Amino acid sequence: MISTAELSPRTLSDEEFALFQRLVKRLSGIALGPQKKPLLLCRLGPRLRALGLRSFGEYYRRVTAAGGEGELVHMLDCICTNETHFFREREQFELLEREILPAWHESAGHGGAPFARGRRPLRAWSAACSTGEEPYSIAMTLLDSLPSPDRGAAAGQAPSWAGDAPVGAPGICILATDLSVRALDQAQRAVWPIERASEIPEERLRTYMLRGTGTSEGLMKARPELRRLITFRRFNLLDAAPRRFGLFDLIFCRNVLIYFDAATKASIVARLIASLAPSGYLFLGHAEGLHGTDHRVRCVGPSVYRLQPPGGLEGSRNTSSPEHASCLRISE
Helix, strand or coil: CCCHHHHCCCCCCHHHHHHHHHHHHHHHCECCCHHHHHHHHHHHHHHHHHHCCCCHHHHHHHHHCCCCHHHHHHHHHHHCCCCCCCCCCHHHHHHHHHHHHHHHHHHHHCCCCCCCCCCCCEEEEECCCCCCHHHHHHHHHHHHCCCHHHHHHHHHCCCCCCCCCCCCCCCEEEEEEECCHHHHHHHHHCEEEHHHHHHCCHHHHHHHEEECCHHHCCEEEECHHHHCCEEEEECCCCCCCCHHHCCEEEEEECCCHHHECHHHHHHHHHHHHHCEEEEEEEEECCCCCCCCCCCCEEEEECCEEEECCHHHCCCCCCCCCHHHHCCCCCCC
16 A cells, blocks of 8 residues: 555655746746745645655646636645734734825715715725635724714625625725635634634724634634625636726735736736726835836835825726725625
C-alpha cells in the first residue's frame, strides 16, 4: 500500500512554478515572484495529497483540463492570503467617524433624519473582504454614527443586493466581495474565535457581538442586526464591476493591491474610482498610496482619497440616477 507521505510532492520545479505563476496571474492578477515558490509548495501541497497526486505537473494538468473550473476555485482559495482583523488601520476608521460620516449625514439628511424615507442609503463596498472583519467593522462604525432611532431604521430596513427589501428603502447598504469562496463562507457565517474580541472596542463588542456557549464556547458571532446590513458576493478585482453594483459613497480595498504588479494595480484603482459616487471616498492600505498619480481623487487622510468632481464643482455628477437612489438588486 502506498502511504500518504509517499504521495506527498516534495519538490516544485522551476518549470512547474512558472506554469502556476502564469496561471495565477491570468486568473487573479496576483504576481507570484520567485520568492513565493516555497509558499506555493506549502499552500498547494496539502491539496495535492488530498487528491492523491504525485506532482505539481499533474495538478496543473488537472486544473487546466476541461471541467477543472471547480478545482481552480480550490487552488485560488489555497493561494489567497486572508490575513485581516477588526478595525485594521484604525486611523482610517477614526477619520470616517470624526469627519466623513458627520458630513455625509448632514448632506444626505439636509439637517433632518439621515434615513428618513426618500433619503438615499449610504452605500459602502468592501472590495476584498476576506473573512469578514472589515465589512463588519464598517457596519459597526456606520450604525454608531446614527442617532439611536435611526439605528433601528437602518438595521431593520436595510436594502440588500439579494432583493429582500424594496428599492428606495432607507438604510445602510454594504456590499462585501472577495475572490476566495472559503473566506466568503466564513464571512457569511460571521463567526470568529473569541480571541478576536480584543480587536473590537468594548462597547461595540457588547452591542454587536454574541458570545458562544456550550458547543460554541470560545467563539463569537455578529448579531443579526449587523449581519443583515451586508451582502456577500464572489468577485474578481480583475473584472469590471457590474453596472448593477451601482456607485458607492465608501470603497475599501486595503492591503490587497500589494500583491499586484504596477499595471494591474493601476487598472484596478481606475475601476474602483469609476465606482465612486460623487465626492465618494476610497480607502487603500497604508502601503498602497496613490502618491499623486491620479488627479481625479484628492488625499484627505492616511491612504484615504476623495473623488474630485469634474471642474471642481461639488455635486456636478448626476445623483438622481437609480445607482444613487437606492441599493439595486444584484442577482447571483
